[in-house]
Amino acid sequence: MIPAMLLAAVAFAAPVSAQDAPVDDEGLPTYEVQDGKVDKGTYNGYRRYHNSCHVCHGPDGLGGSFAPNLTESLKRLDYVAFADVVTNGRKVEGAGGERVMPSFGLDPNVMMHLDDIYRYLKGRSDGEVDRGRPARMGS
Numbered sequence: 001m002i003p004a005m006l007l008a009a010v011a012f013a014a015p016v017s018a019q020d021a022p023v024d025d026e027g028l029p030t031y032e033v034q035d036g037k038v039d040k041g042t043y044n045g046y047r048r049y050h051n052s053c054h055v056c057h058g059p060d061g062l063g064g065s066f067a068p069n070l071t072e073s074l075k076r077l078d079y080v081a082f083a084d085v086v087t088n089g090r091k092v093e094g095a096g097g098e099r100v101m102p103s104f105g106l107d108p109n110v111m112m113h114l115d116d117i118y119r120y121l122k123g124r125s126d127g128e129v130d131r132g133r134p135a136r137m138g139s
């Protein structure tokens with residue numbers, strides 16, 4: 001019989017499959033869409049985005065009166081720039097007053113899922129992930 005401890009170690013060491021959390025050639029998070037279904041990371045990103053970001057950035061990342069359309073922003077921002085803004089926030093004095101992107105660096109509900117939120121928004125930005133709740137691979 002295989003001791004449970006060993007099983008746990010094997011499970012932990014097993015590589016994450018592409019369906020769970022795809023990465024590109026540089027090891028940066030990316031998304032996959034097959035037959036209209038998204039990888040699990042992207043699906044999780046959809047959920048996390050709508051928990052923490054949509055109040056300002058609008059449903060499906062399309063922007064709101066408070067904050068920019070992130071499907072446009074991610075055409076310009078790479079992963080590192082994205083992670084920087086979300087972690088550290090940003091404050092801008094504009095003609096219409098102050099615009100504040102809060103810092104999420106101390107919020108585990110966001111930081112633990114930053115890569116997945118990026119996956120989702122990148123897929124939206126590329127026009128590969130549709131509006132609304134996506135279907136998930138393997139379900």
Ligand code: HEC
Pocket residue numbers: 049052053054055056057066067068070073077082085086090091092099100101102104110117
């Ligand atoms: C309280 C409202 C608010 C919330 C909540 C919020 N943001 Fe923002 N965010 C803003 C504002 C306002 C800006 C624009 C700041 C500026 O003008 O540069 C912004 C900017 C950004 C940018 C930079 C966009 C660009 O074009 O440079 C990114 C990326 C971003 N937010 C991601 C997120 C993510 C991801 C979440 C959820 C984890 C989130 N935001 C939650 C208000 C918010």
